[in-house]
Each structure stands twice: as structure tokens, then as C-alpha cells.
Amino acid sequence: QQQVKQSPQSLIVQKGGISIINCAYENTAFDYFPWYQQFPGKGPALLIAIRPDVSEKKEGRFTISFNKSAKQFSLHIMDSQPGDSATYFCAASTGAGGTSYGKLTFGQGTILTVHP
């Protein structure tokens, strides 16, 4: 029930295209859904995050879409650039019972490659 399933495992997109990564969760107590971006040899860094009171959040070229009833959320990268090539992780957590939102359950990751 704690799993977060992420797809696809890898994604190749042409420069200027749209990258879409999907995640599904089971634990209905989750109420915080971040996406982290990780470059080789670096630690993950927060990209964008959403809470379930909204269905969409946009920051620049990055958009999270959230479907509470389906227990799914996705990351859309518009106008993908070669510099976006990295591994992307979705994650989820809950603050229920005084738990820390930093105690995240991560998806398996998606390796995104954007060709010039």
C-alpha cells in the first residue's frame, strides 16, 4: 500500500517536444506529491510539488496534473530541452499522525533523454 509506481522507465524526446511521466499510488493518506530531478553524480533536487486540493500546478515549462479519484499524477515538460536530460522521480508522503512530509515514498525513476 506504500508503493508509488512510475512509468515509463526511460523516455527519449526530441528537443521542443513534450515529455510525460506518470505515477500511480495506493495509499489514500498521501497528501503531498513532489517531483525530484537528479543529474548524474548529484543528489535529487525538488522540481515541483502539488497537494491534492488542486488538479494542476504549473511552474514555467513544468506542469503537474493530479487525479485524486484515479490516484494518479503526472509530470509534463513542455518544450523539452537537452538540459532537461536527467532522471525524474515522483514521490508521495503524508503528514497524518504527525509524520514528516519529508518521509517520502519514491517511484522507481524515469531516465529522460532529450535529443538536440
Next chain:
Amino acid sequence: GAGVSQSPSNKVTEKGKDVELRCDPISGHTALYWYRQRLGQGLEFLIYFQGNSAPDKSGLPSDRFSAERTGESVSTLTIQRTQQEDSAVYLCASTSDGRGANTGELFFGEGSRLTVL
């Protein structure tokens, strides 16, 4: 430094040896987390420290794993009698918000890559 600092960056050890991994969080960050990242996998939560509260050890995979934190400063993750399945990158993160209730944002270090031969 401005970020989370981890050492060593790489550690190669023999099966059965003990290892210590160190994390220096961002100054002023009250909460500290350890995660494990196996090759090609997502991150797995190991342990969480918040101030003087008892740590949340619910993610530690076995009693060979332990961690300590001195106040709101440095933390050490110790793995005793290492096994080959312990090979992974061990990531430390910190945050200024104890529960991450406002932003939930974790600031990660670059990790310590452990290889057990």
C-alpha cells in the same frame, strides 16, 4: 558550505567490514534524513531525525544499520558486517521545516557510494 555535505563520496569495503558514512546538514536545518538508492532504483527512506525527538527508524532494513545525530548537527550512518546487498548510494537530506509541513522540500547531498566486494 552552503549545501549538504557527505563523506566519503566513495567507499569500497570487503564483506563483513563495518562502515561509517557522515552527513553534515545545511546550517540551521532541524530535520535530517537518510535515504538509500540502489542502482536503477528509487530512493528508500531509512531514518529521520528531528531536533531532540526520538528518531524515526522505521526504514532501517536490519539491525546492522544504525544512525546517530549530534544535536542539530552532523549525523553518522553505520552499517555493521556489510553485505553485498548493502551496495548502494546513501543519500542524506535536510530541511529547515521539522515536518516539512510547509514545502516538504528536502535538500539532498551528493551521496556516499558504497561498494561491498
